Amino acid sequence: AGLMASSRSLARFWEWGKNIVCVGRNYAEHAKEMGNALPAEPLFFLKPSSAYLREGSPILRPYYCTDLHHEVELGVVIGKRTQAVSQEAAMEHVAGYALCLDMTARDTQKECKKKGLPWTLAKAFSTSCPVSEFVPKEKIPDPHKLKIWLKVNGQLRQEGETSSMIFSIPHLISYISEIITLEEGDLILTGSPSGVGSVEEDDEIEAGI
Secondary structure: OOOOOOOOOHHHHHHHOOOEEEEEOOEHHHHHHOOOOOOOOOEEEEEOHHHEEEOOOOOOOOOOOOOEEEOEEEEEEEOOOEOOOOHHHHHHHEEEEEEEEOOEEHHHHHHHHHHOOOOHHHHOOOOOEEEOOOEEHHHOOOOOOOEEEEEEOOEEEEEEEHHHEOOOHHHHHHHHHHHOOEOOOOEEEOOOOOOOEEEOOOOOEEEEO
């Protein structure tokens, strides 16, 4: 009953998972550093599954981008079909977690914002979603009690507590699943803490939970 059995392995969700749903402005300090007001409800956008990149592989900067930014985020991997689920039942739909980067063409995003255009060019390019190994949910009893951090060339750039998310993981799953039906293997990126910044060619990004 309620077993998440499948011929496809959730441990390799990036090979077959369809949807990547990214939440923006879910940490107050990051909203502030971007000059944005705090959202009254979750803001989200999509990346294509071709944005996935495995840990250790090179991130490619799009040809139109001169200011590529790192954003470290806790990813939530969905374990079964999720449609209009309540916040109370939402965590039953979580299979596990991954540490993810939402690589962002910041200069492009600023242009898109100015023109009122979608952020697709800024967020959805190939290699824009590097992911770690899958972490089964049993290993993380409370995903709201984690520290996530990111270093560039050994220097700490981002450090945040998932307890400071504006919208909790059950809130996000419930809200998103009212609009988009989530499938097994889908990924939700839950937002980035403050400290986002540029990376240059040959920089090395290291991140952890």
